[in-house]
Amino acid sequence: LSPMFPSKLMIGMELRDKVSEYVKERILALRKAHPGQYQNISVVRTNSMKFLPNYFEKGELEKMFFLFPDPHFKEKNHRRRVISVPLLAEYAYAMAVGGILYTVTDVEELGDWMKGCLDAHPLFEKVPEEEVKN
Incomplete structure (x- = not known):
């Protein structure tokens, strides 16, 4: 979705450490492979069920x-x-x-x-x- 909507910020929120770390590595790999792209996406390891109002x-x-x-x-x-x-x-x-x-x-x-x-x-x-x- 990032290339389709480059002006929109996209944040993945994940509770599991391994999953959030995997997503982080994928984002970094995409940024390296496509300089200047994928700057509008990120991932946060958090419990969004508890802390969503703290983020938005x-x-x-x-x-x-x-x-x-x-x-x-x-x-x-x-x-x-x-x-x-x-x-x-x-x-x-x-x-x-x-x-x-x-x-x-x-x-x-x-x-x-x-x-x-x-x-x-x-x-x-x-x-x-x-x-x-x-």
């Missing part, structure tokens, strides 16, 4: 992407899912009016969970397929 002001984010989050299959661990009704209030606070939240998963159960949480939250609405394609 109200209405600052145009888009949020939740890509292949941990499904936490056990019911007792569902509270650890990055998409939940209580956390959606935090995300809504950081998002600009008209902002879009994207979710991607390869786990059907988690996809249904995320859709259910988003459908249940009054500050989010589904974007019609026609608009997504455009």
Whole structure:
């Protein structure tokens, strides 16, 4: 996405140390291979579920992407899912009016969970397929 939107700052937020370190190394490799490009992306190792409001002001984010989050299959661990009704209030606070939240998963159960949480939250609405394609 970085080359497609060079004027937009993109920050990956990751809890796991190994993953954030891998992403950091990939960004550095891209910058080395393409001088002057990929200057608008970065990664931060953090628990965004706890600290997101410390990073962004109200209405600052145009888009949020939740890509292949941990499904936490056990019911007792569902509270650890990055998409939940209580956390959606935090995300809504950081998002600009008209902002879009994207979710991607390869786990059907988690996809249904995320859709259910988003459908249940009054500050989010589904974007019609026609608009997504455009």
